[in-house]
Every structure is written in C-alpha cells, then in structure tokens.
Amino acid sequence: MDLTLPSEDGFHWKDHVLYCEDVDLEKATSRFGTPLYVYSRKAIEIAYRRYADALQGIPHLMCYALKANSNLAIIDVLARLGAGFDIVSGGELARVKAAGGDTKKVVFSGVGKSTQEITDALNADIYCFNVESIPELDRIIETARQTGKRARISLRVNPDVDAKTHPYISTGLKKNKFGIAINEAFNVYRHAAQFPEQLHITGIDCHIGSQLTELSPFLDACHRIVDLIDKLKEHGIELEHIDFGGGLGITYQNENPPTPAELIANLRQILCDRGYDHLEMVFEAGRSIVGNAGALLTKIEYLKKGEEKNFCIVDAAMNDMVRPTLYQAWMQIVPVNTQKLPHDEQVWDVVGPICETGDWLAKDRSLSLEQGQILALLSAGAYGMSMSSNYNTRVRPAEILVDGDKTYIIRPREEVQELFANETRIP
Numbered sequence: 199m200d201l202t203l204p205s206e207d208g209f210h211w212k213d214h215v216l217y218c219e220d221v222d223l224e225k226a227t228s229r230f231g232t233p234l235y236v237y238s239r240k241a242i243e244i245a246y247r248r249y250a251d252a253l254q255g256i257p258h259l260m261c262y263a264l265k266a267n268s269n270l271a272i273i274d275v276l277a278r279l280g281a282g283f284d285i286v287s288g289g290e291l292a293r294v295k296a297a298g299g300d301t302k303k304v305v306f307s308g309v310g311k312s313t314q315e316i317t318d319a320l321n322a323d324i325y326c327f328n329v330e331s332i333p334e335l336d337r338i339i340e341t342a343r344q345t346g347k348r349a350r351i352s353l354r355v356n357p358d359v360d361a362k363t364h365p366y367i368s369t370g371l372k373k374n375k376f377g378i379a380i381n382e383a384f385n386v387y388r389h390a391a392q393f394p395e396q397l398h399i400t401g402i403d404c405h406i407g408s409q410l411t412e413l414s415p416f417l418d419a420c421h422r423i424v425d426l427i428d429k430l431k432e433h434g435i436e437l438e439h440i441d442f443g444g445g446l447g448i449t450y451q452n453e454n455p456p457t458p459a460e461l462i463a464n465l466r467q468i469l470c471d472r473g474y475d476h477l478e479m480v481f482e483a484g485r486s487i488v489g490n491a492g493a494l495l496t497k498i499e500y501l502k503k504g505e506e507k508n509f510c511i512v513d514a515a516m517n518d519m520v521r522p523t524l525y526q527a528w529m530q531i532v533p534v535n536t537q538k539l540p541h542d543e544q545v546w547d548v549v550g551p552i553c554e555t556g557d558w559l560a561k562d563r564s565l566s567l568e569q570g571q572i573l574a575l576l577s578a579g580a581y582g583m584s585m586s587s588n589y590n591t592r593v594r595p596a597e598i599l600v601d602g603d604k605t606y607i608i609r610p611r612e613e614v615q616e617l618f619a620n621e622t623r624i625p
C-alpha cells in the first residue's frame with residue numbers, strides 16, 4: 199500500500215495516524231462527521247509565501263485565483279498576507295468583499311462578463327479587467343462611459359502555446375475560447391487607445407492552462423508576449439504590468455513541477471534581458487496555493503466484491519469531488535489510521551453512492567481496507583469544494599480549517615431542507 203503524501207506542508211503521519219498540522223484526522227471525523235474537507239492554514243501560508251518571497255524586491259501583484267477554493271476563511275487567510283485576487287464572476291467579487299479582501303487588488307478574468315458585473319467591478323475600483331474579446335472591450339467602454347469611471351484594462355492574449363496538460367484545462371491554444379489571438383491583439387490595443395477617457399491601458403495578460411508541470415510553455419508564452427510589448431512600444435503604447443496567469447502544477451502522484459521561485463526567476467530573466475524589468479509582474483495562482491493544503495475525508499460504507507472488480511463504496515462522491523471523473527485525475531487515497539488494518543491488500547475502485555458509473559474517486563488501488571474505516575483523498579484543496587454540487591440531493595461536505603491544534607468549522611454541513619427551501623409548487 200502506497201502511503202506517500204504528495205506534500206508534507208500541512209499533512210503528516212504520526213504513529214500511523216494521518217494528521218493535519220497538530221490535529222488527528224480520525225478524531226476530527228468523529229467530531230465533525232464525513233464527508234469532510236479539511237484544510238491546513240500553515241500549508242496555504244507556506245504555498246503563498248513561496249511566491250511572495252520569490253517576488254520580493256520586484257514590482258508585483260500576487261493574486262489568488264478564487265475559483266480554486268472560494269471559502270471566505272481561505273480568502274481571509276490570504277488577504278491577511280497581502281494577497282490580491284483573480285475573479286471570474288460578480289459572485290467572486292462579492293466573496294472578496296465579504297471576506298474583507300482589497301478590491302483594489304482584484305483582476306477580473308473570464309470570457310463572459312455581464313454589464314452588471316462590469317458595473318460592479320468599476321464601482322469596486324478593481325485593479326484591472328483582463329479583456330478577452332473585442333465585444334467585451336466595447337461593453338467596458340460603454341459601461342465606463344455610463345458610470346463615469348475609467349476602467350483599467352489589459353488584454354488577455356492567446357499566445358497559441360501548448361500547455362501540455364489535460365485538454366479540458368488547457369486554455370492557450372488557438373482552438374480554445376480564451377483570450378484574443380496574439381496576432382490580432384496589436385490592433386485591439388490600438389483600438390483601445392482611442393478611448394483614453396474610458397480606458398487606462400495598464401497591461402497584458404495570458405493564462406495558458408492549469409496543472410502545468412514544465413517551465414517551457416510559460417517561457418514560450420512570455421517570449422511571445424514580450425515581442426508584442428516591443429511592437430506596442432514602437433507605436434507609443436507603454437504598458438505597466440504583465441500578468442502571467444496561474445497554472446503552476448502541484449504534485450498529486452509523482453509530478454515534479456517547477457517551484458514558484460524557478461518560474462519567477464526564469465520569467466524575470468526574460469524581462470530583464472529584453473529591457474522590461476520595470477514591468478510589474480502579476481500572477482493568478484490557484485491550485486499551487488491551496489491544492490496540497492486540503493484533503494477530503496470519507497468513510498467506507500461498504501466493501502463490495504464483484505466478479506471482475508472490487509468496489510469500496512464511500513460516503514463521498516463525484517458531487518463532492520468531480521476531478522477524477524471529469525479529468526481522469528489521479529489523486530492519492532490513504533486510510534487515515536494504518537494501525538489496525540487487515541493485512542491482506544486487494545485492488546479496489548473507490549466509488550461514491552451516486553447513480554452513475556462515472557462516480558468514482560480512485561481506480562485500481564492496492565489497499566488494505568475495512569468497512570467503517572476513514573479514507574483521506576489528498577491534494578483536494580483546489581477545485582474540490584468549489585466544483586461541488588448537490589446532485590442526487592446530497593448535502594455538501596462540511597469544511598474545517600486547521601490552525602496548529604485548533605480546528606474551525608468554516609462551513610457547516612448543509613441540511614437537506616436547505617437544498618429545496620426555495621423551491622415552490624405551482625397552484
């Protein structure tokens with residue numbers, strides 16, 4: 199049985215029991231029930247500081263991409279470290295405000311910004327709109343005119359580089375819906391420059407994909423962007439910042455992604471070589487901040503042995519964590535107490551109670567299991583709870599944040615009645 203932890207920033211083994219910081223996770227589940235998301239404050243802070251430390255002395259804005267995990271407590275932990283935020287909806291802007299984050303450090307990405315969302319963001323005086331199309335630019339100009347505000351903008355360019363990641367989370371290719379083609383961007387900047395009263399052109403942005411485990415796509419994108427910055431400069435358009443997006447991968451199994459320090463040093467080198475070291479470096483990191491800081495704890499309901507497969511049926515399902523079935527993502531799964539295990543290991547598919555064959559969390563894992571035991575699905579801090587749903591009228595898990603030996607419930611388990619409280623019957 200493989201008991202390797204993908205990261206030891208927040209989780210470790212102590213006397214055969216899995217701990218989050220100083221908290222025994224088996225005991226935590228007796229107290230808070232399952233399924234349960236547990237996050238380590240320390241791991242979040244370590245991950246954030248890896249970026250912040252590498253950016254020291256360099257003009258920068260370090261944003262956290264809320265979509266990875268948008269619980270207010272997590273936003274607050276990061277806001278206290280000085281983080282800005284990358285948002286993609288009015289809902290996420292409302293979360294930043296509710297958590298006390300600084301809206302002046304918000305960048306707004308996404309291909310479908312509504313007029314209402316643009317108005318709210320202008321009123322919140324956000325740092326920058328990452329504009330993804332010409333019609334969106336026109337809408338921002340019009341909304342700025344109507345509200346009497348000046349919008350700070352950057353164009354999200356699509357540099358047409360292969361991020362070498364899962365096709366669903368690759369965003370920087372011509373065939374993807376994101377950004378403005380790099381060859382068109384020059385003309386769009388020139389168009390934007392004709393509206394100085396409504397627009398303040400501050401930067402350029404790209405985000406080429408997620409869970410990137412190599413440096414080269416980031417560096418290729420950077421070179422292409424700097425070529426465009428050269429051309430803009432020749433035509434009198436001077437930028438103030440360059441936003442490299444998010445996308446840095448984490449270790450789920452045996453991936454060995456570059457560290458934030460390596461990424462930043464290499465990008466910085468390009469900027470220095472090409473005479474742009476004065477440009478502010480912006481990042482929109484999500485997964486690499488919270489991914490390894492979380493786990494999903496779940497109880498084994500039944501062990502069901504089939505003719506071809508053995509199924510370990512747990513109380514968490516694809517509605518709680520959709521990554522395995524949606525992206526065929528491999529996530530480490532371990533028993534939280536390995537002391538009292540039966541000795542025989544068998545090969546199991548770990549599946550949930552939902553009525554779909556796609557409802558699985560792990561496949562073909564060699565594990566020694568017992569009914570009633572607690573399992574931990576690791577590296578579940580990013581794109582877990584934030585992508586959860588109530589499919590099959592299942593209440594979503596509770597979330598707890600661990601800080602040393604303290605545990606805080608940062609979202610209680612939902613009650614079934616809440617799920618249909620706003621539904622009504624017709625006469």
Ligand code: LLP
Pocket residue numbers: 263265266284307308367405407408409443444445446482483484485486521525580581585
């Ligand atoms: N900025 C933009 C514009 C993005 O679209 C994303 C993620 C990020 C930043 C943050 O990327 P990160 O640092 O987390 O890689 N649900 C998928 C990942 C989807 C990523 C979407 N965009 C998964 O679970 O793998």
